[in-house]
Amino acid sequence: MQLSDKYKKKIQRRTPGGRSIVAYKHIKHSPHECAICKKELHGKPSGRISKISRLSKSQRTVERPFGGMLCSKCTRIVISLRAQLKHDVIGKSDIPISLKRYM
Numbered sequence: 001m002q003l004s005d006k007y008k009k010k011i012q013r014r015t016p017g018g019r020s021i022v023a024y025k026h027i028k029h030s031p032h033e034c035a036i037c038k039k040e041l042h043g044k045p046s047g048r049i050s051k052i053s054r055l056s057k058s059q060r061t062v063e064r065p066f067g068g069m070l071c072s073k074c075t076r077i078v079i080s081l082r083a084q085l086k087h088d089v090i091g092k093s094d095i096p097i098s099l100k101r102y103m
């Protein structure tokens with residue numbers, strides 16, 4: 001199977017017979033993490049693209065607002081702040097800078 005250079009690492013090896021060969025090793029994928037608190041996200045598989053693309057869409061992501069992007073804890077905070085902002089309970093200046101992009 002042909003691999004894209006992005007997902008493989010070239011390794012120079014010497015065989016017991018004395019020949020030099022080039023082997024390819026898959027680069028390990030890191031798990032997906034929350035955009036705010038960097039906690040590991042559940043429900044989002046990590047691994048080779050070819051394997052993930054064979055899954056159904058619901059198995060690939062989390063189907064809720066900010067699913068697959070923010071963890072459940074951060075989603076609660078963002079949705080709560082959005083509602084408070086909408087009903088003028090808080091002002092725009094009361095929102096932390098790290099959360100402003102999700103408002």
Ligand SMILES: [Zn+2]
Binds near residue numbers: 071
């Ligand atoms: Zn989070």
